[in-house]
Amino acid sequence: MSENKSGSNLERVLRAGHFAFTGECGPPKGANVGHLKEKIAFLKGNVDAVNITDNQTAVVRMSSWAASAIAVQEGVEPNFQMVCRDRNRLAMMSDILGAYSLGARNMLCLSGDHQRFGNHPEAKNVYDIDSLQLIALAKKMRDEEQFMNGEAIDVAPRLFIGAACNPFADPFEFRVYRLAKKISAGADFIQTQCIYNMEKFRLFMKMAVDMGLTEKCFILAGVTPLKSVGMAQYMARQVPGMDVPPGLIDRLKGASKGKAAEEGIKIAIEQIEEFKEMKGVSGVHLMAIEWEHRVAEIAERAQMLPRPPI
Amino acid sequence: MIIGDRKSLTEILDMIKDCRSILITGCKGCVTVCNVGGLKEVQVLASSLKIARKKEGKSIAIEENLLERQCDPEYIAELADVVHRYDAVLSMACGVGPQFLAEAYPTQKFFPAINTKFFGGATGHGVWEERCAGCGSCVIHNYDGLCPVSRCSKSLMNGPCGGSANGLCEISKDVVCIWDRIVKKKMEQGRLADLLTVMPAKDWSTSRDGGPRKSIREELTQ
Numbered sequence: 001m002s003e004n005k006s007g008s009n010l011e012r013v014l015r016a017g018h019f020a021f022t023g024e025c026g027p028p029k030g031a032n033v034g035h036l037k038e039k040i041a042f043l044k045g046n047v048d049a050v051n052i053t054d055n056q057t058a059v060v061r062m063s064s065w066a067a068s069a070i071a072v073q074e075g076v077e078p079n080f081q082m083v084c085r086d087r088n089r090l091a092m093m094s095d096i097l098g099a100y101s102l103g104a105r106n107m108l109c110l111s112g113d114h115q116r117f118g119n120h121p122e123a124k125n126v127y128d129i130d131s132l133q134l135i136a137l138a139k140k141m142r143d144e145e146q147f148m149n150g151e152a153i154d155v156a157p158r159l160f161i162g163a164a165c166n167p168f169a170d171p172f173e174f175r176v177y178r179l180a181k182k183i184s185a186g187a188d189f190i191q192t193q194c195i196y197n198m199e200k201f202r203l204f205m206k207m208a209v210d211m212g213l214t215e216k217c218f219i220l221a222g223v224t225p226l227k228s229v230g231m232a233q234y235m236a237r238q239v240p241g242m243d244v245p246p247g248l249i250d251r252l253k254g255a256s257k258g259k260a261a262e263e264g265i266k267i268a269i270e271q272i273e274e275f276k277e278m279k280g281v282s283g284v285h286l287m288a289i290e291w292e293h294r295v296a297e298i299a300e301r302a303q304m305l306p307r308p309p310i
Numbered sequence: 311m312i313i314g315d316r317k318s319l320t321e322i323l324d325m326i327k328d329c330r331s332i333l334i335t336g337c338k339g340c341v342t343v344c345n346v347g348g349l350k351e352v353q354v355l356a357s358s359l360k361i362a363r364k365k366e367g368k369s370i371a372i373e374e375n376l377l378e379r380q381c382d383p384e385y386i387a388e389l390a391d392v393v394h395r396y397d398a399v400l401s402m403a404c405g406v407g408p409q410f411l412a413e414a415y416p417t418q419k420f421f422p423a424i425n426t427k428f429f430g431g432a433t434g435h436g437v438w439e440e441r442c443a444g445c446g447s448c449v450i451h452n453y454d455g456l457c458p459v460s461r462c463s464k465s466l467m468n469g470p471c472g473g474s475a476n477g478l479c480e481i482s483k484d485v486v487c488i489w490d491r492i493v494k495k496k497m498e499q500g501r502l503a504d505l506l507t508v509m510p511a512k513d514w515s516t517s518r519d520g521g522p523r524k525s526i527r528e529e530l531t532q
Binding site (some may be wrong): 075084089111112113114117125128129130131132133136137148164165166169170171173174177178180181184185193228240241267 | 463471475482507
């Protein structure tokens, strides 16, 4: 995992052997550039790259490539997310070229939540290709400098290719193989689903290490601080593929009045400390949902600062 | 076979609100087998419409009819003598029926009484499930007879996605995750290796995405 494939800062940080730290920012439900810039500013200097989500939970927002371009303007490296739900292969290739042209150097390839969850459940979904095929496509565009059909690309997009992994979805035994498939398709790095069940994640990582997968790909462990008991219960019951152990909810309940959020941050910091020591984990992906203003504090307390210079 | 559901009485009444007489024609094909557009269903719909219209004080004359198949011009031709005696014709066939009727009798009005839903089969009394999306290039042998195109909510060729939980799809607790079944079947039978290579992007040009389709068998066209 030595040669640089893109001009990505995140790639440089990882290849230099630093413990990476990425953040996340959802584009606005509108053209509120000011608000987007405020959220991005909270992350600047505190993370190596910021995931710019793509109509997450199937709710319409400013396009991920446009918000990524704004992040570039603001001096923050975006991790441009792309889901397979909303675009066919033509639009995907064209948006990859567009996002790259506007300065994106990382890309995260995702299936995308089904539109039934979102605010336009009447929509037709696309799924022309799936997330594995999207990874392979981004790699082909970068390494072979060709479109999917084999035609030459005039200046190829050199992106650091990411993918997601959910060790908590079923069937558990297959999840490490699906990770292996994503790596063989071309994933350079992986960001996992939010981790709450540490025991299961330790087991998953052991399987990944034993299979040699962590020698071929950087794995960033997903962390989302729980803000309240209500949020934890919602995640446990309503969010597909999320595994929030009852013990964790009890711990939040046990916090004194008004202190559940602080307890949630403490849990996140303990997790980050463990991930720093966990074999095969190359960094943390912090998804502080609508909590961008707390990222600096979490980064500081988890001793993730200062970030390595670009 | 083709599975459909009957439209609501309210919707049908609205479609035929200006008609004083209609012909209801069923089909002995798929819609008879899935109990939605056969003789019995034609009779039930006719009675329901008459009662509803009587309540509105606008009685309606209805003739009941059943064709061998509405997807074949030979049987459509049987309506030639009666089709123009009515203000409109209500077809209880799949979506093919009212179209073949409209092509054969261009001056008459035809309404669909059925919402055509999918290609599937009966999985229990009164229950039908989708099994085929008509993509035009079958790949089920790669998935041990379980079709991800029609049965995965995202038609993933390399599933299961991160939303699979307890054997169910993320979209609903009533929907099976077909990828969970595919993986478990392969694992049980010691053929997990089948799933370890990345399946390439599918060629959708044989599906509806390639435009309206046609099937020609030269030996039969002579």
